[in-house]
Amino acid sequence: MGQPMATSQDFVNWVCSDKLDYRYLASILFAERSSYTLFSRGTTHQTIYFPEVKAFHVLLPPIKEQRHAADVIWALNDKIEINYRINQTLEQMAQALFKSWFVDFEPVKAKIAARERWQALQPDNESASPVCYAADLDERPAIDDLETTMNRAAMQAISGKTAAQLDALRGEDPERYHELYETAALFPSAMQDSELGEIPEGWELSTVGKEFDVTMGQSPPGDTYNETGEGLPFFQGRRDFGERFPSNRVYCTQPKRMARWDDTLLSVRAPVGDTNIALTDCCIGRGLAAIKHKSGCSSFTYYSVIQLGHALSSYDSEGTVFGSINQKNLKSISQLAPPHGVLSSFQKTAKALDELIRVNSNEVASLAAMRDTLLPKLLSGELTPSEAEEAHPEATA
Numbered sequence: 001m002g003q004p005m006a007t008s009q010d011f012v013n014w015v016c017s018d019k020l021d022y023r024y025l026a027s028i029l030f031a032e033r034s035s036y037t038l039f040s041r042g043t044t045h046q047t048i049y050f051p052e053v054k055a056f057h058v059l060l061p062p063i064k065e066q067r068h069a070a071d072v073i074w075a076l077n078d079k080i081e082i083n084y085r086i087n088q089t090l091e092q093m094a095q096a097l098f099k100s101w102f103v104d105f106e107p108v109k110a111k112i113a114a115r116e117r118w119q120a121l122q123p124d125n126e127s128a129s130p131v132c133y134a135a136d137l138d139e140r141p142a143i144d145d146l147e148t149t150m151n152r153a154a155m156q157a158i159s160g161k162t163a164a165q166l167d168a169l170r171g172e173d174p175e176r177y178h179e180l181y182e183t184a185a186l187f188p189s190a191m192q193d194s195e196l197g198e199i200p201e202g203w204e205l206s207t208v209g210k211e212f213d214v215t216m217g218q219s220p221p222g223d224t225y226n227e228t229g230e231g232l233p234f235f236q237g238r239r240d241f242g243e244r245f246p247s248n249r250v251y252c253t254q255p256k257r258m259a260r261w262d263d264t265l266l267s268v269r270a271p272v273g274d275t276n277i278a279l280t281d282c283c284i285g286r287g288l289a290a291i292k293h294k295s296g297c298s299s300f301t302y303y304s305v306i307q308l309g310h311a312l313s314s315y316d317s318e319g320t321v322f323g324s325i326n327q328k329n330l331k332s333i334s335q336l337a338p339p340h341g342v343l344s345s346f347q348k349t350a351k352a353l354d355e356l357i358r359v360n361s362n363e364v365a366s367l368a369a370m371r372d373t374l375l376p377k378l379l380s381g382e383l384t385p386s387e388a389e390e391a392h393p394e395a396t397a
Helices: 022-031 033-039 050-054 063-102 106-120 146-159 163-172 174-185 298-307 309-317 327-332 340-380 385-391
Strands: 204-207 212-216 232-235 250-252 264-267 275-277 282-284 288-293 334-337
Touching (some): 063 146, 063 340, 063 385, 146 174, 163 174, 212 327, 275 298, 282 288, 288 298, 298 340
Parallel strands (some): 232 282
Antiparallel strands (some): 212 288, 232 250, 264 288
16 A cells, blocks of 8 residues: 555455565465456456455465565566656656647747847837847857847747756757757747647648548458467557557457557547557557658657547547547548658657657566566465576566
8 A cells, every 4th residue: 555545345455464574465466366356246346255355365485485575576566666657757758848849839939928028128129120140159149139039038948947057058068059049940939820729930730631641440350360479469459558558469460451660559449549659560450540740750740649639539429339530530630730840859859758768668568577477486486586586686686
């Protein structure tokens, strides 16, 4: 539990004596979950009743051995949890960047506000004619011209740095400062009306079908499926979706429709809108669509599809049996079309975060596989904790 709390009748609370390490008990319950569900009963809700729970029997080694085994398992659990938290932080950073640039338009609004402040400070607002600043960034004047003022305001919105921190960055890392300045210069300094409300001047309003390549899934014949790894990974729907990447469970030898590595996988049948990213070329069934921006910007694709969540959620109530969205409706959803330069700049930043997430996710998969392999051997006594540590030093490093 981690802390004292109350629970409802849907739970059994285990209180361990000094002869039972609670982490060891948790490991047993995790390892034997498929066995104790055989005791469940009920037609509407599967339930394990208290007498059956009390009847569970296990062989317990001495408490010292329990703790030693639990240390090995919990070290792996802790590493997995740390990676999950890091990935959550990285994705939050990428989503915040996407929202700032393509939803709230913060760099553009920062430029607008900076222009208004700059013009208010001019001795004669009507005759003030801004000079285009030719960009000797190493010799910034005491009072910036309008273009530089606006770009520096956008730099602050993009980087989250103060003006003083930007000045320090220019001295410490001129290349990074200049790169940030060039990114800020990509954003316009005005807004325009559109069907979606105000959008940055010069940006276009388009549709999903015009901006993205969309492949709707199609299920192959059932006799081409297998779970032995023959053929390509096959995903019928969101059943195999993980936090970010799907898990290979079923394979197909005669794929009908394909998703490519790094495509965004979108659930188009209830629940509509769930997303994952393809780790490899794979076969997709009718419950999924594969999407990628026509520019190839995979990170922009993923966060754009997540942003479509509100528009997609309305389709969960459509259909006679369950919610779904067809190709025509998916492609007709409105989509903002930013300039290529802005897309490329976002892709460069977000892709670096996404690659870190991918590396961490691969490590989580390896650690989880190691834990699930060691767990039954430790609980059965086939492998002692010392032997596990010696064979897998990473489990306790």
